[in-house]
Amino acid sequence: MKKVSIAVIIISLVISITALGISIFNMSRIKQDAANTSEVQITDEAETDVQYVLYLGTNDKDTYEPFGTPEEAKAKVDEVLSKHVEGFTIQDANGGWTNENGTIDHEYTVVIYLSDTDIDTVHATADDLIKEFNQSSILIQENKTKTEFYSH
Secondary structure (H helix, E strand, O other): OHHHHHHHHHHHHHHHHHHHHHHHHHHHHHHHHHHHHHHHHHHHHHOOEEEEEEEEEOEOOOOOOEOOOHHHHHHHHHHHHHHHOOOOEEEEEEEEEEOOOOOEEEEEEEEEEEOOOOHHHHHHHHHHHHHHHOOOOOEEEEEEEOOOOOOO
16 A cells, blocks of 8 residues: 555656646747747837828918918918828818917917828928928927838
């Protein structure tokens, strides 16, 4: 009977040690997989590009009067953008800001989305828009993104 008990204990120990070894091996693989995933994310990050978003208020900086109708403003924005970039999206918005005399003004704002371009082109475009709309500045946001020109 003692021999059977000792044999059961030895078999149990062997099974426990084997299970522990398998667990350690699996944990090592999980850590390696996590490291490989991080490498993939770094690679994906390297493939990201930038989307520029421009916010163009259309009230004149000196008179605070609107450029014209929203349709006229969008037509002028379209004309300027077409000289600088191959593709863009424009969107209507309404903005508010505190002017130099402390009053809050509201204005029609054109939001412009640009992808597949660079900051120098964005600045050249903004220079023309500032001149055309007599603005003090244009807000430019730079967002990291991944762009895909999907086709079927």
